[in-house]
Amino acid sequence: MLGLLLSLIPQSGLIAAPDPEWTAVFDRNTGWTGADGIYSIPLTGGDRVGGWREHATAFVFSDTFIGDVSPGGQRQPGTVLINNSLAVQPPGAGPDPQRIRFLWDRRGGSDGAAFVPNTPNTLPGQFYWLKDGIRLGDQLHVFAARFSLDPPPFTRHGISLVSMDLDSFVPGTSPTVHQVESPLFAEDAGNGSQIAYGGAILDNSVESGAFAPDGYVYVYGIREDPLSKKCLVARVPRQDFTDFNEYRYFDGSGWSTDILDSEPLCGRVSTEMSVTPMPDGRYLMVFMLDTIGGQIALRTAPQPWGPWSPYEVVYDIPIPAAPSGVYSYHAKAHPHLSDERGLLVSFNVNTFGSFWDHFQYADIYRPRFVRIRPQ
Secondary structure, eight states: OHHHHHHHOSSTTEEEEEOHHHHHHTOOSEEEEEESOOEEEESSSTTOTTGGGTSOEEEEESSEEEEEBOTTSOBOTTOEEESOEEEEEOTTOOSOTTTOEEEOBOGGGSOBOSOOOOSTTOOTTOEEEEEEEEEETTEEEEEEEEEESSSSSOEEEEEEEEEEEGGGOOTTSOOOEEEEEOSOEESOOSTTOEEEEEEEEEEESTTTTOSSOOSEEEEEEEEEETTEEEEEEEEEEGGGTTOGGGOEEEOSSSEESOGGGOOOOEESOOSSOEEEEOTTSOEEEEEETTTTSSEEEEEEESSTTOOOOOOEEEEEOOOOSSSTTEEEEEEEEOGGGOBTTBEEEEEEEEESSOTTHHHHOTTSSSOEEEEEEEO
């Protein structure tokens, strides 16, 4: 059923509807009570559809609320906001709120981010927002964008690769990690633009179960022009994933060693998104149109680098009446969490209003899910 669905995209006749089961997994009233930036990373078995039945899943999040939420939906005194967190769902758990386990740093009796930057160029006050990742051998590798609040509201300073030992995933601790700064970032790409990779990973290998494997891992990013985000892609042989000397950037016709040669594949995308292999050999991009446009959109291409089709909007996200200023962003697909009911897609919710709206309305800041399927 899902294979047929993917083969039909993009055509008329697709619908998207809320998935209450997965949404409920992240609707929690104590401990981890909300976050954005959700990525799901299969810990074994690649990105095969339905892989959750046999294999564990890691989730990574960016800004995360830790504390308690009242029955009326208000965050309680003592709530803190940390910059990132993790979760692990065991094999076969599916959307089970009781079996998922959340991880952040609780050493010394206080709550802190799972990962804190400590690379050579890190300055005081900088923090990580986590991006997409991949399991290779006995390690999980996750890209992390290094940000600060200066100048406000947020400023990106680099992209690191955070590598962690899977056997160190112990609740109440921060996993054993190794951090390196990557060259997948260009602060000045000309004309006021910035380049940052890591927003999506496509493991197009036999090991991942790809339909047309070529042995490469494709890492997607953005060229962030003023008021516009354009999609970019780099690639590296799977066995060389941690060797940045082996990364090549698509320049419009071939693959360059210079990140500044990165040529946009398409526009109107979001910082976080997904690219998924399809049974007919094409590739599916899922993203939030215009970053915060409130519309989940799709594109397809015959190759991981394109050419990408015109976008098709498949879901208009409803906006609640209160509080004012609520918006949605960062839509992406989760193929290994999907099944015959359709392609599972998440999105995040935030507000342009006061930060304290998150305390009065704790329901704002947590992932939501929909499924895309034929009518």
